[in-house]
Amino acid sequence: MPELDPGTSGVAKRADHLRIPVTQSTEEDSWLVTYLDVITLLLVMFVVMLALSGGPSEEPGEQISLAPPVVEPLATVPEPATGQTxxxxxxxxxxxxxxxxxxxxxxxxxxxxxxxxxxxxxxxxxxxxxxxxxxxxxxxxxxxxxxxxxxxxxxxxxxxxxxxxxxxxxxxxxxxxxxxxxxxxxxxxxxxxxxxxxxxxxxxxxxxxxxxxxxxxxxxxxxxxxxxxxxxxxxxxxx
Known part of the structure; x- marks a missing residue:
């Protein structure tokens, strides 16, 4: 079987069919691929960190009660105002x-x-x-x-x-x-x-x-x- 010419690969054929010019990758453009990989990795890490920092636990043992403690006195004397008359x-x-x-x-x-x-x-x-x-x-x-x-x-x-x-x-x-x-x-x-x-x-x-x-x-x-x-x-x- 003859070797496929890069120019006749599937991508090239589709590009030719759609009249899209195909440009050959060069070493000068390789930094762009690395940059996109880094950005993608950072995005994934951000999503993972956001998921791990979810809301408070719903376990009954970890709930915090906000109800004030019951005290015996039924009435208290009000504290005097800060600004005295x-x-x-x-x-x-x-x-x-x-x-x-x-x-x-x-x-x-x-x-x-x-x-x-x-x-x-x-x-x-x-x-x-x-x-x-x-x-x-x-x-x-x-x-x-x-x-x-x-x-x-x-x-x-x-x-x-x-x-x-x-x-x-x-x-x-x-x-x-x-x-x-x-x-x-x-x-x-x-x-x-x-x-x-x-x-x-x-x-x-x-x-x-x-x-x-x-x-x-x-x-x-x-x-x-x-x-x-x-x-x-x-x-x-x-x-």
Missing amino acids: PASSESEAFADRARATLQAAGLGDDITVIPQQDGVRFRISNDILFGSGEAVLSAEGVRQLENLVPLLADSDYQVTVAGHTDSLPIQTPRFPSNWELSSARAGSVVRLFEAAGVARSRLQAAGYADTRPLYRNDTEQGRSRNRRVEIILEGAPSR
Whole structure:
């Protein structure tokens, strides 16, 4: 069989049929082939890298939970604003003075001082002020409250005494429910402040029963913290 002439190869015949001029490759054009090979290789590597960097794993063990942890307190006191107003600065100063007074009297751990936007809140456990199911102040409760009298007398705040109970029901001849118990306890504190010289026009009492818990009522610790008296100083006294 005679050897095929390159000029009569299939490519040449097709080129001749389609009237396409055939040019012979030279060494000067060989760099173009190498360049195209490199570009093709880079493209393939890019596709492989893109495939390997796929989205996050769908395995259950690798999923990240974004749900916040459950905490016991039901309510929190809002943090003071960064830019303090004159009222908030005055509240902070009063709260610092109150803490120093209570610390000197040895009550720093028994009475919580909470500065607010336009005043200060004192929080005291009912277990310190009253006996179980009672609205008569104990001797220790009287001592603690008397340490607050100079602070109240030396300010222009309106004073609200709020009584709070836990969710356990009470039913006695004097206290048919926690409404009466919480109101009577708030009234006892108000009467002590009035007898100590705080103007009665600045005083008011409120009983909230178990409607404003700070903690869950399904544990003894939570119920103990919910039984409390709060002395709220805010605004200016009514004239």
